[in-house]
Structure formats: C-alpha cells, structure tokens
Amino acid sequence: MTVSRAVVALALAVGLVAVLTACSSAPPMTATSPDGSNTLRVELRDGQPYYQVEAEGDTVVAPSPLGFTLADGPPLRDGFEVLGTTRRTVDTTWAPVWGTHDSVRNHYTERTIRLKETDAPERRLDLVLRAYDDGVAFRYRWPEQQGLDALRIASEETEFRFTTDHTAWWIPDDYDNYEWVYRKTPLSAIRDSASKISYNSYLEETDGGRPETSEKDDHPGAVNPPMTLRSPDETRYLAIHEAALTDYSSMTLRADPEMPTTFHTHLVPWPDGVKVKASVPHQTPWRMIQIANRPGGLIASHLLQNLNEPSKIEDPSWIEPMTYVGIWWGMHIDKYSWGQKGVHGATTERTKRYMDFAAEHDIDGVLVEGWNPGWETWLGGDEFDFTESYPDFDLQEVVDYGEERGVALIGHHETGGDVPAYERQLDDALALYDSVGVPAIKTGYAGPIRPKGVHHHGQQMVNHYRRVVKKAAEHEIVLDVHEPVMGTGIERTWPNMMTREGVRGMEYNAWATPSPPSHDVTLPFTRMLAGPLDYTPGIFDLTPAETMPDHRVLTTLSKQLANMVILYSPVQMAADLIDNYEGEAAVEFLERVPTDWAESHVLNARIGESITIARRKADSEAWYVGTTTNATARTLDIPLDVLDDGQTYVAHVFEDTPDADYRDNPHAYRIRRGLVTAGDTIEAALARSGGQAVILEPATAEDEAQYEALE
C-alpha cells in the first residue's frame, strides 16, 4: 500500500466511526451559522420541544417552549418523539429588483426536525431551524398526513425567554394600527404598560378620534414586532420579528405576568377568537431573531428578505422605483379637501400643475388622492367608488398629460376599511387604472375593517393584502399600502409590493401631537427592520401656521432632506405642496436623490439619537449620505472611506446653518460645495433635530477647475 492510499483508508475508517457515532446517539437538533457565531438548538423535554438561542457562546434566549393549542383537538405541543433530522447548507447570491443593495448573499445552515406524537392521534409536525451569521429563525411546518387535514389554531405557544433585561424599543400590540411613537423602556417594564387597544375600539369609544395612549389593560403589556433590544453592556443588539407572513395571522408578543423578560406569542384573532384557519400541509411564518454587535448591524442585515421566497414575477422590467409628489399634504393641513366640499384638491388643473412641476424637477410621479366619489361619507357611510371620477377630475386626460412629460400618475384606493366593497370592485378598479395607464397605486385602510371584528393584522386581512398584491401584479401595477400589515420581507417574492406605511408618519404632524425629534431617528432601528417605509418626508414649510396653527413638524429643513436617504422607500414621496418647493434651492436635493441603491452603509448609529447612512446609487459611482439627530445638537464625523481610492469627488452638502434650530429657526440651511477624496472626513454640525444631506459624485475636469477642497 502506498502512503497516500493508507491515508485514504484511514480517513474512510475515521469517517465511518463518525457516522456510527451519529447513528448511535440522539439525532442532532441544532443549526449553527456558517461562521460559528449563532446556534439554534432544540431539545425535547418530556416530549415537548424547547428551543434556545446562543450567540458567541452566550445564551440569549433560554430554553423556551414551542407548540400549539387547537380549537378542535388536543394540544399539539407534547408527547413527541423525533423521527429524524436533516441538515443542509445553502450559499447563494441573489439580485433584488430594487433595494438598498444590488446583490444579497443568502448563506445559512438549516436543520429540519421531524416530530411525531408517540400516542394517537400520532400527528406530525416539523421544525425548520436556520442559523445565519446575522441571526436565527425557525418555523413550524405541518407535512401532509393522514388524520390531520385542517388546522384551527387557538394559540401558538412559542415563547421568547430572554436572558437579560435589555433596553427595548417597541410599540403596543394594537391589532389594527402601528401608528404609535416608539417607546424606549427596560424590557421588563413592558409587562406593566398600558397595552392593546384596537382601532375598532378607538372608533367606538372616541367617536372617530385617536387617543394618544390607551388605558385598556386587560392583559400584561405587549408589543407589535419588530421589537429591538440592546444588552445592558451595549455589546449586543437583537431584533425580534417574523418573516414571510403568509396565510397566517400576525404575531404580537405579550409579557409573562410572572417573568417580565419572557414573552408569549399571541396571534391576532379572527372575530370568533380562532387565530388561524388553514388546511394541511401548511407552515407558519419564520420567527426571527436578528443578532448584531452594533445597531447598524441590524440595519445592514438581509435576514428578513433571505427568509422569503425568490421573486414570482418572471419579468419584473415594469417595476420601477420612483420619487413622487402629490395632492396630499394639502388635505392634511386643511388647505384642500378630498371631497367636493371645500377647496377640492384633486382637480384636473391642479394635477397638471403638479405634473409640470414633476417634469421640471426630475420627479417621476404624482399621487392624486380624492379623485373618486365616497369621501363625503368616509369612515361611516357609502362605499368608495373606484371606477368613477369626480366631475372636475379627468383621469385619462391627466394620465396622458403626464405621459407626454414622462410623469406617472399614482392612483389611490382608499377603502376606509370597507374590504368587502373593495373586493367587489377590485377587478374593475385595477382594470380601469391599467387601461388608462396608471403604473402605481397607493391603497389605504383608514378605518375599522368590515365586517366588524376583523382586524387589520389578522389572517383574513393578511390574505386580502396578498390577494391585492397578486392581482396588481397581473396588471403590472406596483403598490404603496397604507394601514397595512407589517412588512415581513414578502417584497422579495412580490417586488411590486414596493412600500408601505405601518408607521406614525408625517401626516400626524399636520393634525395630531407632532412626533418628537427622536421619532425619525428611531425608525431606522425599529419599524424599518420590517422593510421599506412610506413615511413621506421632504416637508419644507415646517410651520404652516395659517392652515395648521396648533401643529407643525419638529425638525429642521435639512433633516427632511437627510430623511429622503435614511428612511428608505423605493417609492419615495417629497411630501410638501409644490408651492413650497418653488424657488427653494434645496429642491436640488429632491431632484437628484435616487430611490434604488447599489450598496448602503451605516456610518454612525445611536438608536433614537443619531444616524448616518451612506448609499451608492444603483449603476453609478455617486453616493448620497444622510445624517440626522434627535433634540440634541451634535457634531458628527463622516469618514469618506466608502469612496474609491484615487478618485476625486465633488461634495454638495445641504445642512443646517450654525443658527438653525428645530424650534426657533427650522428653515435655515446652506449649501456648501467642494472637492473631497476617500481619505477626507466631512463634519456634520447638526442643529437640534437637524440633519445633513450630501451628494458625492466623481469630479469631472470642469469640477476640478471650478471647486476648491471642501472647507
């Protein structure tokens, strides 16, 4: 035998021993991430599955139970044995149709654990575990089996037993509405907070108003994910959410009455109290825990999208990111009306003016709200008509007018929550917009969902929202959904589902208590972990006292510009009246800011305090950098080492003047221009609730002659 043959024989023998060892012990029940840092581990305790999560050797979720109670059968949570497990490693790279990066690596280890009840009815349940370098996830799967062909889930029993009393950023577990200011508390304090109240109950109790806080306290405090956590020593950041929510109801997380850092899954119910109704085979969304050692790591992660299926739209060439203006803010500040009473906003003439403005300023679309009958009785009357226009609005005429100028009309379907009426009209409504040439629709569900008792975030609505996405795709129409269910990454599968609200957006500053200066500096670390956000930034007149004396926007103008970069949306609104943009130098930034990016980097990050994001424009060498702060003025350094070495860039810096201040002098901004290279640092001197927005583009010979080094 030659030496090399002997080595092979030895290797084979060792391999055989390894296989035999594996067979003789319990089947492996773990998944460890490719770089070894994160492990998801399952064990059976007296036949009940428990999972635990370890990050770099620390247990971040202690053994926590898994399982279900069913409305029509014994619980599905114990008496299990392991039939077997399988493991695979996947390492692929995919190209999103649009997004914050033009290429995404999907690298994970997956372990599937097949469970079966040892006694009758011997039902089967699979657990699928995935470990990534930036977090872990698991889902339940019901394989096709005899004796279980339908599911009526009374409760999902997944618990999250966090091992530390982290700092938590969260909103309450409202079943209908995510439009809350994020709260920052110890994780353990959620238990004792005022909690769930649904939009339905608001309307009953407050005659249509929306109270800022709720006194309802019929169970321990609870949250709507994503919830973001920071460890006491600030070395670990976690975000808990769900991915690929499909034919299931949304997950809320309720504090345990005894153990306040333990949370129970509580699914949003159907009117009859059942949480999920489905046929087998079926699967749950992924329960996902992002893990990072800096807050920017949560933002950089693509775990949510990676847990979703690849695109089902074969030829996505009709899906185009865009910026837009709209006949919108005028209604919120009471200058125009949606309906025919008052000064009607959506007239043919005004829409054409908006289209002229858009064409002149390189803005791709114009949103028109209030174009169709139904607004006179919004929130409690006749249904909206989605195929008729008001007499002073000629749909075809404005679409044609825009087309000649390269500007799209963005349509609007406000349902007021009357989903049966919308579903009745949906085919005709989409066919109309398709036939006249409307490529994008903003939908809205502002009001209690009908029939009464159906919640925005329950399974019935999850399925409705998806139905609309699929039907819109058939018509090659993209969507911006307001009052949606929280994003769970399905835009990877349905890239026409471009953006959504699901946030206390700009409109609140027009008619409610204005959002505090920390709000938009918190969203990138919380709500935005769920995907793109139609926040509608870009307000220039921050104190429109004439129309809204009691309300205003609590930022500087420069912060509004920076938010165009930071608050990512592939369909991004510049929300102010065009009259407020006319003649304003800062409009240059709105004209130029892209909505599709090749890469994105978080350069500064303190949750709720400050953030810098640098993004490179898709198919381009130009960079855009946004920096913002909360109510504290501060100076931050922006290192430019993301730029190419050896290349000179022109920097166009839009920023607060030294005397700017969100309370006393919010409109004061200046524009500095000059040459920079990768070795330079730009200083961002931010006013209270201020910002800085920078464009960096490779310098031409002319630029080099024209500009000095940036001061």
Ligand code: NOJ
């Ligand atoms: C609430 C939406 O969030 C807002 O953008 C819209 O203008 C109104 N509903 C009317 O549809």
Ligand code: CA
């Ligand atoms: Ca809304």
